[in-house]
Amino acid sequence: MSPLVQTDVTKVSILGKDSIHCGFHLVPYIVQTVLDTLKSSTYVLVTDTVVASFYLKEFEEEFEKALDGKNGVRFLRHVISPGETSKSRQGKADIEDFLLEHKCTRDTVILALGGGVIGDLVGFVAATFMRGVRFCQIPTTLLAMVDSSVGGKTAIDTPHGKNLIGAFWQPEYIFIDAAFLETLPAREFSNGMAEVVKTAAIWNDEEFSALESQSEAVFAAIQTPSKNNAGRIISTRSPEQQLLLHVISASIGVKAHIVTIDERETGLRNLVNFGHTIGHAIEAVLTPTILHGECVSVGMILEAEVARQLGILGQVAVGRLTRALKAYNLPTSLSDSRIATLPAARLLNADRLLSIMAIDKKNSGAEKKVVLLSRIGATYELKATTVADAVIRRSLCEAVTVVAGIPSKSPVVMSTPGSKSISNRALLLAALGKGTCRLKNLLHSDDTQVMMNALIDLNGAKFSWEDGGETLVVEGGGGKLTSPASGKEIYLGNAGTAARFLTTVCVLAQKSASSSTFITGNARMKQRPVGPLVDALRSNGSSLEYAESEGCLPLRIASGGGLKGGRIKLAASVSSQYVSSILLCAPYASQPVELELTGGTVISQPYIDMTLAMMRTFGVHARRHTDSQTGKPLDVYTIPNDAAYTNPSDYAIESDASSATYPLAVAAITGTRCTLKNIGSASLQGDAMFAKSVLEPMGCEVVQTENETTVTGPPVGQLRALGAVDMEPMTDAFLTASVLAAVAALPPKAERELKDGSPKNTTRIFGIANQRVKECNRIRAMIDQLAKFGVQTKELDDGLEIYGRPSCELKRGCSIHCYDDHRVAMAFSVLGTVIDGTILEEKRCVEKTWPNWWDDLENKIGLKVAGVELATSSAQGVPSPVSSAKDSASVVLIGMRGSGKTFVGSLAARSLDFSFVDADAHFEIIHKMGVKEYVHARGWPAFREAETQILKDLLKDHPTGYVISLGGGIVETPESRAALKFYCESGGIVVHIKREIDEVVKYLGEETARPAYGEPVVDVFKRREPWFAECSNYEFVNYTGVLQQADVRANSASEGFVNEVRRFFGHVTGRVPNFAANVVRGERSYFLSLTYPDITPALPHLEELTAAVDAIELRVDLLRAPKEMDARGNYMPPTPYVVEQVASLRQKTTLPIVFTVRTVSQGGMHPDDAEDEAFALYAVGVRLGCEYIDLELGWKEQRIREFVKDKGHSQIIASWHDWSGSMKWDGPVVKDKYAYGSQVGDIVKIVGKALSPEDNFKLRAFVSETRKSANAKPFIAINTGYEGQLSRILNETFSPVTHHLLSVKAAPGQLSFKEIQNALHLMGMLPAKRFYLFGTPIQASPSPTLHNTGFAALGLPHKYDLFETPEVDDKIKQLVKSADFGGASVTIPHKLPIMPLLDELTPEARAIGAVNTVIARVAADGTRRLVGDNTDWIGIRNCVSARLAADAPAPTVGLVIGAGGTSRAAIYALHRLGVQRIYLYNRTRTSAETLAGAFPKDFGIEIVDSVVAFPHDPPTIIVSTVPGAATTSSASKEAVSGGSLLLTSALFQSESGVAVDMAYRPAVTALLSLASEKKGWRIVRGVDVLLEQGYAQFALWTGRQCPRTVVSEKVWEKYNQV
């Protein structure tokens, strides 16, 4: 039988058979081929529910049609749950049972329709069913098409690991229908592309080139559904489809070839494991959140870096690979925000990854094997290569250290990376020239890459690589180019230089089959101007048409007309690239070009000079006109047209002069020699002067020829200070100069001596003010980081002074924060060559200009560089930010003028460790006048234009690590709005700062610095609000109205407000996601369901309501706006009301919010048919930075999957509720829901209904089953109803709880936290623990009241007692060993003697040198460890920081009175608060000295002999640790003679501050009563500190927050009774 439908397929051979058939819309073809060639009585198609929903029907219909009338032939179908969980023993058994029940026999043919899961599982069933039956792979994911379906590997997972049980079993056919990819989610498509890129990278350079340049077209092939089976036959196939099919079949071809040679994976087949050695280890930690291909993508880059480190692979190849993977939306480093923001990412340290790698199948023994690339398209060996751990470790570590020493390669001869501007010009000149030119040292950037691709498309030149990618061989086309014949568009991405240069190049192109050339770029490129250039070319007679918006790409450029030449006028005040574009092409004009530059000051003349100079090297001498009278140069150039460029045979691209400073500085500091081959005195780059102007006067010998520079350093330690040096002409080099100056201790040469009395070791660098607004404030950065080495500096208005010290005096082992600034990292690595143990914390920041700096340091200079694992958890136990500032997209703030952007922005920047930029201030720097003045001088339109430019520049120059606050009117122009939207879409964060309009008006009335609107503010507000909303992806509410009613009026700098700024920005940037810690740790967790129509009345009780829970659920469907309180039936709260509710909640708590919109059919009030509204509300939840969104699985799947893509850092609780009781926990529905929920959710929630208590046991059995999967998601599984209460008690994750103060329960059967704890205890799941206070005298201690009240309030069965002993004796030793010992408070005199009993001390306890808290920690394996901690300092810190103005800068000076045990904690607390100078007073000075000696020098402790006069600034924080009776404010005789310390108001010289007295009695001591008389001073009583430290203890013991309100009431009551 022949196919009924004409179909074109491409066949690929594997194992000698043409069994892989590729094409589009193949279903009829597949059915026919199978029926024709695989005769059987039974055909069974197995697929998953997702794939079935798209394609099952078509298969069924085809089979039905084809089998019509054929007796005895059956078609059966079996649909299973999607996802990895199905690939299990049970999954296999289920299919086998199906086959057996349907009496399938040995002749059965099974069709596996689906992704790799289906392919692997069904393939394995086929391999063993009836000892093996025939089967076909019909892969529907890209990964399955190019990888899992090819090669015959089949397998299932077990809880012990993936793919551990399986077989090699070859399918009869593999049908690749690329049209299936049209429904595949984009992320899954990219997942498959990782394999495609990998295969090309190891095997085929040409394929790789096609992939790297055509990503857009590849995506385009699947983005638009092909109608009417387009593509089934070749004549209906679009070029994109053709390309996609080619890409897939080429990739399969390679895999098929390798499999054919090595079917059982004994040698060559190992090559396909490129990227997998490291990738698998990453996957083991991150699965299932991060997909296989994504992990392999990162693995490929890390393994390519391993090869580069070993000197096997060039940076060019690493760069190409990185760009290619990024083009397919794949992550390429572990700091990619998709990875770094995951909680599990904390586990990705080098040690762990190496230990996972140790059990890789490829290894031989302990040695690790990695597939090493030697270039794109080839591997170093035809198998994986053994690599030492140290090498892999360096790749994996984010930090490095340079091992101090003498460069072993000295005298070093090397080149440093090419200059970007020169690379671009050289590439184009060589392509336009005649003959072959070998370009060396080309910088491989996006610009050069797209330029090459475009020149190939224009048939303008041929390119090939030599020396493993180090040399680019250009066969110039002599200026002959033709438009791409197919009419293909030339895509330039966002490569600005290439776009400008190529615009004129396209004018030169001759006609081909097509009469024009179409150049285009990405969305950003489409906003960048080319107008002046196009105008100039048009007026010269060329035809260029804007295809979209005026003035920007895309352009259609007519071919065949050439460049006419003659006089061309060009406006050159915007970009010198327009000028260079015409200059470079001018020799090919019909007439000599006379180019006249107009439009005022010509921008960047040095770049025009660079172009002219390089044209000369390629044989064309352009002439710049001069004024015949004055002899001054004019902006007019004549370019001859009599000859084409003649290519020099070799052209070495000059090094980037700033990069060149580092190896030269290494020679200078280590007393060795270094010659740089590609930079000399002829350089046009300012930084090339560094050797002569900086190194020579420091005592180096410098020999410079035109193109070469050699520096020989003086013997180590003999560098001279520089005196004063103006670095204006070479500002970027000042960092290199600064590190040398740090060790330049010899006086300067006589002529450079400073005559102003400065010390002789001074190096004063000036003329570098612009360095404050580079990647970071570089002047500040150098000062702060040099200080770590003990180097003193002084900041100047336009520079800094550095006082050199002999290197032996500098501190060793410093860890350098690099601010994501390549220059900071490279400069300090120079210092690291002489200072042992210097750590550069962010090694990757060098990637901007010198990605292989660390490799070159090792391989070319001869200094060892080692990977360093930085400690991840901060000592405080607060989670450290999970992604570095470097990798967090900058945050842009927009909103009405007066909405608080600057205020919120600077607070946010501080808490994120970002830099803050105010666009207004930036404007003033750039335009040298304020905004108001500018508007006045130039008018609004000019201002808006300038403002837009500033926005674009800010986004471009500060893509990460900044908070950028924009002017209120920024949204007025479409161009700015487009830029902001594009920023949101490309992963940036734009926050709309919202404040209610009345507040704004009030504020603006008082403020005049910014120009007035000229129209009512309210109108402006109305116009802009929608724009603010559409241009932002988050919303921060800075308004207070609703709070006033609730009597919790927030002033803008209240603690609640500052906490919210910290929470919000930490969360939405992913820097410090605000997730519930107990959920992350997998411990019991709870959320409180708030069931109020308006939550504001609950706010005053919120602390009590939420004590002990981990999150708050806001039931959005239950909210009722004030006027609509009685609304019944179909009601949805208005969005502004929801926003207000969340905002008011946020003022009172930073607990994570679960944002829930429950539908009627799932037990809530949201109408079932209001899907759009539900998703609009969910989006509000994400916009407001709510941590968890409860997303019901009943909505349309596509909608859900779309939404999940945009969830930002919010996590999805995928929920399903069955109220009918028909869902059985042992039935199929719950399985499906669970599998589906696991795919789309971060947490799965399934709620059933218990009809009898037994239903809870079935629920638990289901939960246990899901646990077997290695990477099961957190799971909320409960039954409603009274009968379901047991399930609520046993549930582990986020059990919804109610509280006795709440009037309504969110669901029947809901219990309170307290009730659940009681029940757990009764059921033997929460044993009672005993806690004690060790010390003497302790009878009056409030601690038992504190803890026992807390335990009782939360329903915890524990008990706290006094245990008074004079010493740490045997009784205590017995107690701490008993099984029910939970922990203890420790007070005088046991804080030190207790230590030997403990297994471990926290870093804080160690630093303080005393223990006040013992915790008995029980590990999962039952082992028990006694941990000593100290919460005294936390008590002091919390009390003080609560009383400091929340937005005030950190206090700098403190005073501690007393030198006993408590003062240790006080000193430590002050240090942690940021205090830099701590005065210590004690009656006996020697005790103070002993105490000071116990702390590191950088605590800045200074002993004082009086508390009246201070040697420096007076203190702003005072902590007294002596008994209440030991101080007095009365100068009376008795007091003074009694030895009391006399305190006077002279203590409080500072305008404001905080005074703390640790003494309990009297409640208000002498110190406190004096302080309270002083305006601006706040006081902390001893009991306040006791309570705070007690709360901290309580949390450490129970994992729960202490219920503060009830506890403090009881404690004060008791205190006052005594």
Ligand SMILES: NC(=O)c1ccc[n+]([C@@H]2O[C@H](COP(=O)([O-])OP(=O)(O)OC[C@H]3O[C@@H](n4cnc5c(N)ncnc54)[C@H](O)[C@@H]3O)[C@@H](O)[C@H]2O)c1
């Ligand atoms: N045997 C091998 O050599 C080999 C190689 C690589 C990977 N694998 C295995 O492959 C599995 C991963 O395969 P996968 O990435 O294809 O995942 P998958 O099979 O889980 O598919 C991913 C998701 O996409 C859905 N889907 C599939 N096709 C679709 C389509 N056309 N339109 C819309 N949705 C579609 C699926 O239902 C599923 O939810 C893993 O188990 C892995 O171990 C095997």
